Amino acid sequence: MARIxxxxxxxxxxxxxxxxxxKVAEEVSKLPYVVxxxxxxxxxxxxxxxxxxxxxxEHRLTGVVVSACSPRMHEVTFRRTVQEEGVNPYMxxxxxxxxxxxxxxxxxxEATEKxxxxxxxxxxxxxxxxxxxxxxxxxxxxxxxxxxGIAGIQAALDIADGGVEVIxxxxxxxIGGKMSQLDETFPTLDCSQCILTPKMVDAAQHPNIKIYSxxxxxxxxxxxxxxxxxxxxxxxxxxxxxxxGCGDCWNKCPQKKIPSEFEAGMSDRAAIYVPFxxxxxxxxxxxxxxxxxxxxxxCGVCAKICPTGAISYDQSDEFITEEVGAVVVATGYDxxxxxxxxxxxxxxxPDVISGLQFERLSSASGPTEGKIVRPSDGKKPEEVAFICCxxxxxxxxxRPYCSRxxxxxxxxxxxxxxxxxxxxxxxxxxxDVRAGGKGYEEFLRRATEEEGxxxxxxxxxxxxxxxxxxxxxxxxxxxxxxxELHCDMVVLANGITASPGAEELARKLSISYDEYGFYSEAxxxxxxxxxxxAGIYLAGCCQAPxxxxxxxxxxxxxxxxxxxxxxxxxxxxxxxxxxxxxFTCTGCFTCREVCPYDAIDEEEVTVHIDGKKVTRxxxxxxxxxxxxxxxxxxxxxxxxxxxxxxxxxxxFRQIKAFTGSEKEKSDEPVGSKK
Amino acid sequence: xxxxxxxxxxxxxxxxxxxxxxxxxxPLPPFTRPAxxxxxxxxxQLVFNCGSVYNLTRYLIGLGEKxxxxxxxxxxxxxxxxxxxxxxxxxxxxxxxxxxxxQVDERKLREGGFDRxxxxxxxELMADKCLYCDQHNTPDADIFVGDEVESVEPRTERYAGxxxxxxxxxxxxxxxxxxxxxxxxxxxxxxxxxxxxxxxxCISYVNMPQWLPRSVADNNNYLFHxxxxxxxxxxxxxxxxxxxxxxxxIPLRTLYKRIAQKIEGFFYGYRAGNNREQxxxxxxxxxxxxxxxxx
Numbered sequence: 001m002a003r004i005x006x007x008x009x010x011x012x013x014x015x016x017x018x019x020x021x022x023k024v025a026e027e028v029s030k031l032p033y034v035v036x037x038x039x040x041x042x043x044x045x046x047x048x049x050x051x052x053x054x055x056x057x058e059h060r061l062t063g064v065v066v067s068a069c070s071p072r073m074h075e076v077t078f079r080r081t082v083q084e085e086g087v088n089p090y091m092x093x094x095x096x097x098x099x100x101x102x103x104x105x106x107x108x109x110e111a112t113e114k115x116x117x118x119x120x121x122x123x124x125x126x127x128x129x130x131x132x133x134x135x136x137x138x139x140x141x142x143x144x145x146x147x148x149g150i151a152g153i154q155a156a157l158d159i160a161d162g163g164v165e166v167i168x169x170x171x172x173x174x175i176g177g178k179m180s181q182l183d184e185t186f187p188t189l190d191c192s193q194c195i196l197t198p199k200m201v202d203a204a205q206h207p208n209i210k211i212y213s214x215x216x217x218x219x220x221x222x223x224x225x226x227x228x229x230x231x232x233x234x235x236x237x238x239x240x241x242x243x244x245g246c247g248d249c250w251n252k253c254p255q256k257k258i259p260s261e262f263e264a265g266m267s268d269r270a271a272i273y274v275p276f277x278x279x280x281x282x283x284x285x286x287x288x289x290x291x292x293x294x295x296x297x298x299c300g301v302c303a304k305i306c307p308t309g310a311i312s313y314d315q316s317d318e319f320i321t322e323e324v325g326a327v328v329v330a331t332g333y334d335x336x337x338x339x340x341x342x343x344x345x346x347x348x349x350p351d352v353i354s355g356l357q358f359e360r361l362s363s364a365s366g367p368t369e370g371k372i373v374r375p376s377d378g379k380k381p382e383e384v385a386f387i388c389c390x391x392x393x394x395x396x397x398x399r400p401y402c403s404r405x406x407x408x409x410x411x412x413x414x415x416x417x418x419x420x421x422x423x424x425x426x427x428x429x430x431x432d433v434r435a436g437g438k439g440y441e442e443f444l445r446r447a448t449e450e451e452g453x454x455x456x457x458x459x460x461x462x463x464x465x466x467x468x469x470x471x472x473x474x475x476x477x478x479x480x481x482x483x484e485l486h487c488d489m490v491v492l493a494n495g496i497t498a499s500p501g502a503e504e505l506a507r508k509l510s511i512s513y514d515e516y517g518f519y520s521e522a523x524x525x526x527x528x529x530x531x532x533x534a535g536i537y538l539a540g541c542c543q544a545p546x547x548x549x550x551x552x553x554x555x556x557x558x559x560x561x562x563x564x565x566x567x568x569x570x571x572x573x574x575x576x577x578x579x580x581x582x583f584t585c586t587g588c589f590t591c592r593e594v595c596p597y598d599a600i601d602e603e604e605v606t607v608h609i610d611g612k613k614v615t616r617x618x619x620x621x622x623x624x625x626x627x628x629x630x631x632x633x634x635x636x637x638x639x640x641x642x643x644x645x646x647x648x649x650x651x652f653r654q655i656k657a658f659t660g661s662e663k664e665k666s667d668e669p670v671g672s673k674k
Numbered sequence: 675x676x677x678x679x680x681x682x683x684x685x686x687x688x689x690x691x692x693x694x695x696x697x698x699x700x701p702l703p704p705f706t707r708p709a710x711x712x713x714x715x716x717x718x719q720l721v722f723n724c725g726s727v728y729n730l731t732r733y734l735i736g737l738g739e740k741x742x743x744x745x746x747x748x749x750x751x752x753x754x755x756x757x758x759x760x761x762x763x764x765x766x767x768x769x770x771x772x773x774x775x776x777q778v779d780e781r782k783l784r785e786g787g788f789d790r791x792x793x794x795x796x797x798e799l800m801a802d803k804c805l806y807c808d809q810h811n812t813p814d815a816d817i818f819v820g821d822e823v824e825s826v827e828p829r830t831e832r833y834a835g836x837x838x839x840x841x842x843x844x845x846x847x848x849x850x851x852x853x854x855x856x857x858x859x860x861x862x863x864x865x866x867x868x869x870x871x872x873x874x875x876c877i878s879y880v881n882m883p884q885w886l887p888r889s890v891a892d893n894n895n896y897l898f899h900x901x902x903x904x905x906x907x908x909x910x911x912x913x914x915x916x917x918x919x920x921x922x923x924i925p926l927r928t929l930y931k932r933i934a935q936k937i938e939g940f941f942y943g944y945r946a947g948n949n950r951e952q953x954x955x956x957x958x959x960x961x962x963x964x965x966x967x968x969x
Contacts, residue, residue, distance in 0.1 A: 584875040588759040593957035607874075612738050617760070635956055637905055638873035639880055652883030 002127045005036040005061040006119060007052055009043035009068035011098055016041075018102040020112040024067065028119045033127050035059050044074050049081045056085040063087075063126040067095040067119045088131035090575070090645065095122035117658060124657035128650045132575040137624035139225035140325040141566045142167065146217055146505070149177020150196060150548060151540025151555040152330035153203050158559030159328075160208035164566055167322050168203065169231055170213045172261075174279035176200055177332055181262060181356060183363040183370075185548060186412040187443035193365065197278045204280045214285055218319065220509050223597060223625045224535030225325045225571045235315040237286035238272070242310035245282040249302035249311065250274070258290045264357045266375070267367035272302050272311075277365070286311075326535050326562040329519060330555060331505060333541035336391030336399065336494040343462045344390070344492060350376040351470050351489045352463055355409055358491045362416045372421040374489050376468075381424055381488035384417055385472045386410045387460050388430040392495030401516065403495030404545040407434045410493045411444045414453035426453040427485060429460050429474055437547065456483065463490055496545035510596060511536055518544050529558045534627075537561050576645035577626035578633060583607070585618040585640040591632035592619065599625035600632065675722050678744070678819040681770065682717040685742050685817075691768055692739035697726040704778055708733070720744075722820070724795045727777045729913045731869045734762055742768035742817075746777075747809035751911040751947025752869040758954060761872055771815025773823035776804035780918065797829055802927070803914045805829040832912075833935040840932060855895040857922040860888065864916035864926055865902065870909050877901065899929070907933045908955045911947045940964040 008025045010016035021039040029037040036059040040048045043066055055061060064087065066078045071094040079089035097115040105111040141164055145156045148170030156166045168175070180200075182192035203209050212231055219230040238249075253270035260269040262276045269275075271291040274284045292299040293313060303311040335356055338346040346352050351374050353361070364370035374381050388410050392403040407430065414426035426447075433455070435441045447453045460474035472485040498517030506513045511531040512520040519542050522530040529537050539555035540546065546554070565571070582605050592600035603620035606613055619641070621632075632641045633648075642648055682694040697706035697720065704725030711717055722744060729749045734741065735756070745753065750769070756762040779801040786799060797805060806828040812818065840847065862878075865871045878886045878898055886901060887894045910930040917927045937944055941955040941963070 584873070586761065586873055588761060590759065590954075590957055593953065594959075612736070614736060614738070637877070638875060639877045639885075640874075648885075649883045652885070 002033045003035045003061050004033045004063045004126050005055045006065045007043050008039040010041045015098050015102040018111045019115045023112055024115050027116045031123050043068050044077055052081050053085045063091045065093050065122045065126050067097050069098040070096045090132040091129050093122045093126040095119045121654040121657045124653040125650045128653050135573040135575055135623045136570040139571055140323045142324045143326045143562050144229050144324040145328045147330035147332055148175030149332045150179040151551040153199050154552045154555035155328045155539050155559045156203055156209050158556050159562050160206045162563040166209045168211045169215050171216045173214045173285045174275050183359045186408045187439040200280045227324045229322045231320045233318040235317050237315050238284055239310040239312050240283050242308045243283045248305050252301050252305050255292050263360050263367050266360045326565050328537045328539055328558045330539040331499050331542040333496045334499045336497050338492050338494050345463050349465050355493045358413050383425050383487045385487045385490045386428045388493045390492040390494045405547050406493035411447040414447045415451045418451040428455045577628045578621045578641050579644050580619050581640045584638050586638050587616050587618045590635050594631050594635050597625045597627050678720050679717045681817050681819055683714045686714045691742040694742045695730050696720045696744040722772050724778050729869050729915045735872050742770055744770045745812050746774045747812045749913050750812050754947040754950050755909055768816045771812030771818040773811045773820055775823045776800040803912055806832045836932050852892050855899055856892050858895040860890050863919040867915045867919040903929045903933050906930050908937045909946050910934055
């Protein structure tokens with residue numbers, strides 16, 4: 001016979017201000033199986049929890065109903081409370097009379113009535129609760145990091161330094177990411193390559209890090225602590241063991257007219273190439289779509305001159321499966337495609353360039369060796385306009401969000417222009433300048449006060465070419481004046497968009513993403529690096545636009561999450577998962593087809609059908625994989641799967657307690673085993 | 675049906691199967707009854723004609739013997755569904771295929787005042803499902819006996835009249851079906867004869883909790899039948915056995931055909947049992963799937 005105690009919390013005035021808690025406690029004391037009920041100001045406080053413990057002892061309670069806030073808030077607290085008094089923690093049920101009642105209602109009488117109903121339902125369920133034990137699953141102590149930009153590298157290094165093996169997968173031929181393309185970085189103007197390349201080398205030489213470059217994640221199976229990652233190693237067409245990186249092949253390759261991705265199209269590369277001199281690994285790849293040999297079957301120059309015979313045209317994609325226990329997603333971002341803004345003429349007017357192209361122009365390792373010149377005629381630009389918020393904060397292009405980096409990199413560009421192109425004047429068109437980071441406001445003031453950049457608040461309406469100059473038409477909204485500037489060059493500060501293929505990868509990983517393709521964190525404030533899929537973490541711009549320090553911070557945070565996960569040999573999981581009734585399961589395996597977590601295994605059982613012994617194959621739930629989503633329960637025709645903790649009977653009793661007639665509500669539940 | 679007899683004999687003599695499941699004549703021609711033949715000499719009893727109405731595949735699950743079974747074209751779809759649902763591997767039985775040009779409808783025969791079947795089975799006496807049959811000859815048969823039947827133009831549309839009928843508003847439909855179901859005596863013949871009802875314990879028997887109250891009351895009957903419609907969604911092969919077996923003439927096929935029609939519309943023309951490789955809609959997910967039916 002169940003003996004239920006009900007504990008009604010005031011939550012200060014949060015609940016007691018709208019709900020007559022005394023009346024709730026009194027009313028529910030009349031329910032069947034309720035042997036004790038009381039109320040208290042703060043149930044979650046020490047004295048409150050002690051009241052529960054005392055009552056368990058005194059009234060020999062078998063189940064407890066805490067009528068308080070959301071279980072998200074204190075379910076764990078009260079489970080621990082009852083457990084300390086020797087009651088199974090899953091014999092505690094919460095009735096949420098705060099978020100679901102007092103906070104959303106004004107009328108005390110009605111709210112009290114609703115609270116009574118909520119507690120009545122919780123009591124009905126509590127009568128049918130069953131003790132459960134936590135599940136222990138082993139952990140594979142290896143991590144997968146997807147994306148080899150600064151966030152991925154940082155996460156990999158931190159995890160590897162913690163003594164855990166890391167698999168780093170990068171889809172382009174070299175690790176380094178977008179940061180490798182930058183010139184100097186705000187707000188300290190240290191050279192991007194100088195601070196990044198040592199980290200790249202560290203990652204490459206770290207004994208705990210295995211890098212797959214020019215590779216992509218094909219499929220991720222499994223669950224927290226026990227993932228299987230299938231990785232596609234794309235065909236490099238170059239044997240990494242044999243190649244010594246001498247560079248003869250790309251120097252001699254006859255196909256040299258391919259716009260270089262690394263140089264943002266400001267110069268060309270060969271069909272066999274390493275993206276940049278400090279690339280890791282320093283092994284070239286053949287771009288098969290542009291290679292003469294692959295397109296026409298003739299050429300083969302690289303194979304002929306390679307001193308080590310490393311060129312391998314018949315290489316094909318390979319698949320590798322790696323066992324890992326956690327995944328850090330650091331797939332970065334892409335820049336907003338400015339082609340779609342017709343009035344800015346990007347792509348048509350040669351002297352209208354993107355922010356990244358300016359980085360390459362300004363970079364000492366760039367196509368001009370750091371000399372800032374106009375792309376059209378190679379002359380020094382005297383007047384340069386910078387346009388902020390191109391594709392950011394713009395509903396017209398479906399991007400209402402702020403890209404967070406453009407204000408600062410534009411200020412940096414203005415400073416770099418002043419440093420490297422003496423006498424040139426920078427004009428910056430902005431909407432608002434956002435300089436929230438450490439040292440950012442000072443950096444901005446340096447640009448305007450010391451480095452002579454002229455800031456004008458207003459959007460640019462149109463750019464067009466006139467007599468070798470680019471005419472910038474816009475408005476200075478502070479003075480109200482129409483502006484027409486004749487500039488030599490215009491730099492568009494294009495914003496951040498989700499990286500192409502972000503949604504496809506999200507589906508492979510079973511993680512969610514927002515309407516712009518950025519991955520969703522589990523909680524915007526309190527769980528910013530976790531995803532809703534256990535064991536998968538986020539770092540860098542794949543989650544939302546952010547600058548280098550923020551990306552690195554998040555990467556280290558993700559790494560610490562991974563290391564914490566790996567700190568024990570077993571993971572304990574909540575036992576609220578599906579359970580198969582072996583007597584009624586027919587073995588149709590519709591559940592296996594619909595299970596998103598691949599959590600249905602087969603099991604052989606011997607049963608008696610019409611007096612005959614029959615061995616049948618039925619479904620069994622994999623304790624490690626099941627996430628308790630309940631889809632299997634919904635599709636099971638014979639009702640043979642149930643979700644522990646929310647079993648059919650438990651829900652049924654709640655529904656009955658709420659919808660049944662007065663008599664049914666107060667009657668002893670029919671057929672109850674308690 | 676000489677060929678059927680010879681083939682059955684051969685199978686039993688060569689011990690290829692333990693039992694041949696087919697039809698034998700009955701005291702009420704043209705109707706036949708199910709036959710379980712285990713001795714070669716009994717094979718002479720086997721017949722197949724327009725009165726071989728039963729869907730024998732109902733016997734296969736849990737049989738415990740290796741059978742050869744006579745299956746009509748329409749019924750073969752049920753075997754495909756059972757195979758997709760892992761209930762009946764294809765190699766657990768031998769399929770004896772036949773050509774069928776239509777089966778007689780007992781109800782029509784009775785109502786038409788015929789004591790005996792005319793020489794030729796006319797469309798007036800034929801079961802509804804046969805009038806739009808597109809699978810006269812059993813596909814995927816291990817042994818095909820008799821002559822193949824030439825396909826005939828369908829005389830009616832598969833889903834004829836359904837759209838008009840279900841265009842009535844909800845109140846009217848609810849009223850209509852409540853009235854129809856009030857005849858139901860909960861004998862469960864519809865469920866027991868269904869080749870696709872194989873649950874160890876039907877949900878209508880579950881009593882912890884009791885989702886479907888078992889007493890014969892209008893609401894309870896309504897729940898039982900609607901729940902069965904959901905069970906049949908994307909699975910019913912329209913063999914018509916439920917409607918034939920119903921002692922109180924509930925037009926069950928109207929409901930099952932309606933859900934089949936809906937599924938066909940929502941899920942790329944899916945028809946249960948037509949294609950072994952095509953996953954049933956309940957088991958398949960495609961991000962372009964129609965979501966119109968979700969309330």
